[in-house]
Structure formats: structure tokens, C-alpha cells
Amino acid sequence: MSSYYSGEGDVIKRGEIEYIGNTDWVMGVAVSQDLICSVGYDKTARVYCRNGKQLRCLEHPEAVLSVAQFTIKDEHQIVTGDTKGVLRIWNRNEEPKILDLEKLSCISTWDGCIYAAGGKLIHIIDLNGNKVGELSPGNAIGTINAMVIEADVMYVGGDGTALRSHCLTTGARRTFKGSPSSTMSLAVSKSVLVAGGYDGIIRLWNLISGQQVMQFRGHTQRVNGLVFKGLELWSGSGDGSIRCWEANTGICTQILEAGSPVLDLQIDEAGDMLYSGTACGTLRSWVINNWATSSESDHVTCGLACHKIVEQKLTTAQQIYGQQLDSLNTSFLQKLDALQSEKDGVMNENRVLLDMVKALRLENERLKNGVFTAAAAETTAADEKTADDVPDS
Numbered sequence: 001m002s003s004y005y006s007g008e009g010d011v012i013k014r015g016e017i018e019y020i021g022n023t024d025w026v027m028g029v030a031v032s033q034d035l036i037c038s039v040g041y042d043k044t045a046r047v048y049c050r051n052g053k054q055l056r057c058l059e060h061p062e063a064v065l066s067v068a069q070f071t072i073k074d075e076h077q078i079v080t081g082d083t084k085g086v087l088r089i090w091n092r093n094e095e096p097k098i099l100d101l102e103k104l105s106c107i108s109t110w111d112g113c114i115y116a117a118g119g120k121l122i123h124i125i126d127l128n129g130n131k132v133g134e135l136s137p138g139n140a141i142g143t144i145n146a147m148v149i150e151a152d153v154m155y156v157g158g159d160g161t162a163l164r165s166h167c168l169t170t171g172a173r174r175t176f177k178g179s180p181s182s183t184m185s186l187a188v189s190k191s192v193l194v195a196g197g198y199d200g201i202i203r204l205w206n207l208i209s210g211q212q213v214m215q216f217r218g219h220t221q222r223v224n225g226l227v228f229k230g231l232e233l234w235s236g237s238g239d240g241s242i243r244c245w246e247a248n249t250g251i252c253t254q255i256l257e258a259g260s261p262v263l264d265l266q267i268d269e270a271g272d273m274l275y276s277g278t279a280c281g282t283l284r285s286w287v288i289n290n291w292a293t294s295s296e297s298d299h300v301t302c303g304l305a306c307h308k309i310v311e312q313k314l315t316t317a318q319q320i321y322g323q324q325l326d327s328l329n330t331s332f333l334q335k336l337d338a339l340q341s342e343k344d345g346v347m348n349e350n351r352v353l354l355d356m357v358k359a360l361r362l363e364n365e366r367l368k369n370g371v372f373t374a375a376a377a378e379t380t381a382a383d384e385k386t387a388d389d390v391p392d393s
Helices: 296-389
Strands: 003-006 010-012 017-019 026-032 035-040 044-049 054-059 064-072 075-082 086-090 097-100 106-110 113-118 121-125 131-135 141-150 153-160 163-167 173-176 183-189 192-197 202-206 212-217 223-229 232-237 241-246 252-257 262-267 273-278 283-287
Touching (some): 026 273, 035 064, 044 064, 075 106, 075 113, 086 113, 153 183, 163 192, 183 232, 192 223, 232 262
Parallel strands (some): 003 212, 026 064, 026 262, 223 262
Antiparallel strands (some): 017 283, 106 113, 141 153, 153 163, 163 173, 232 241, 273 283
């Protein structure tokens, strides 16, 4: 059984910068170096610098759901996906490269390729907009809602009962048990994986053991964004809040009020700023560099702490199992003794009945012998009388 945690951290209601330009739901946010890109239902992708100045506005024919940024040879590029499943790769001064994938839900990049999830497939696309392959996470996952790549491992979740990883270099796959029925967001940090569910619960797995070790409870609607900052886990939800959790304990330490359902949440490379996209059409930054930071060893500590929790849970489970087994053995032996006693009683009753039967048989034999003896005596007497009654000749 996983542990449940909830917290009522201090509420903070101030965003540092509100980026002006978006007029409808901000569905996706991407942060790269000093550039922030937002996409949404106003059919645009907008590029800002950190001070809030809008640099570009990329028009789309349809509402835009997802976005990713990357830099190749010092050239900043943006990848967007719209509600019609059309993928666009934008360079600085060129028309976008376009690829129609029919369905598109989330985008990520790794090793010079674009990974675009659509329906139950993940499309692999080169930087020229050519599809070069595809991956299937398996039938246990329905429509893919969330995808994240850490090192060479891709983690995928969606509308289904499975949360899976796929190594992009070896092809090795792994399934994580206990995932939500609908995964909306994912994040990975060294030795831990977290998934935000449609049910508002955040689940944490230890990547060393593969076991789910914690569930963070506090959000009341689906969790649409998750990011790590060292040992801190930040989550954005449809309930309009952004929460900070201690990843190694599950305690909620801070609550930011976004004022509208949070649809995506990202963090800059330095870990100083959070960026939230909301349903009221705002892209907002939040200064978090005054919170505690962590070193590489902290990630190991977090992983070891989670591993220790797993070991403690296994030990507790073994103890409980041992106690239950002892109880079952005692109950079984008691029932066996009762059955043996009952058997002994039945056997004693059988012996009494057998003795009675023997006695009845003996009595029957005695009576029969008595009857035969009496009959024989009567016959002899009758014969003697007959002989006496015959006259002498």
C-alpha cells in the first residue's frame, strides 16, 4: 500500500511577470535559454524574452496544443502541433516545414530528432520535417497525453492503465505498476519518476526498484504540469493552483494561486523561474530562486530515500505476511485438533455401537438356541407320549 500525503503550505498570490499577447487558453509553454514560447487556442505561437517583451508571433490556421524549442548550430528553432495534427518546424527567418500527422498531443526533442505523440503512436521526425520512424508504447496505453525524455529514455503515459518507458538506444521497455487511469503530465529527476493524473493525484516511482512509493494529494482537479527543481517538485493543476512539494517526503510546502486552471508548467534551465500557462489566456513567470536549491548528491539522496521507503514497505509487508501466515497456521492447527477430537468422538461412538451390535447378536444367538432347545424338548416329550399311547400287540 502506498503512502498518502497532503499539505496546506503557505499561499502565495503574486506572479512576477505576466506576458501580454495571448488571448485564449495557453495550452503549452517551452523555455530555452532566455526565450519563452507559448501556444494556445488563439492560433498563435508567441516568443518572448525573459523581461516580457514579445519577439515573434507565429500565426497558425488552427488552435495550437503543443510546443518544443531547441537550438541546432546556434540556430533557435520552434516545433508546434495544432488540433488538426499538423506539425510545424519554425526557423528564425524561414517559412515553417510542415508535416501532417493527423493526430498530435505532445512534442519532445532528443538527439537531433523530434518525437511527436499522436493517438497511440510516437512519430520520429528529422529537422527537415521528414518522418523517419515511429514507436508504439503498447496497447495498454490509449491516447498518449504525456511524454518526457530523460537521457536516452522516453517515458509515456495516457488514457490507459499503463505507464511505460522506452530506451531509445537499446529498445528496452519497462512498465510501471499503479499508474493512474489517465496520465496528464510526467517529470523525471535522476532516480524518480512522477505522473500527474486526471484524478488530481501525483504518483511517484523509484526508478531503481520500479516501485511506486508515494502519492501526493492536495490538488482537486487534474494535474497538467510537473517540473523538478532539485528535491522540490512543482505541480500545476486545473484547480488553479501551483504547488511545491518535498519530493522525498511528499509534504506540500508552498501554494501559488494562478487565478485560473493551469494548463502547462515549465521551469528555466537555471531553476530560477517557473512559467505557467492558464485557461484565462495568461503566460506568467514566478520567481522561485529564493527556495532551497540542491546538488547532484541531493538527487541521489532522494533516490536512496525512496529506495529506503520501498525497503521499509517490503519489510512491513513481510512482517504482516508472516503474522497472517502464523495466524492461519494456528487457526488451521486448531481446526485440525477439533476435527481430530470430533473424529475420536465418532470412533468411540462407533465402538459403542459395535459392542451393542455384538451384544445383540449374542442375545439373538442365545434366544435362538433357547428356542431350538425348547422345541427339541417338546418334540422329545411328544415322541415319548406317542410311544406310551401305542398298545402292546
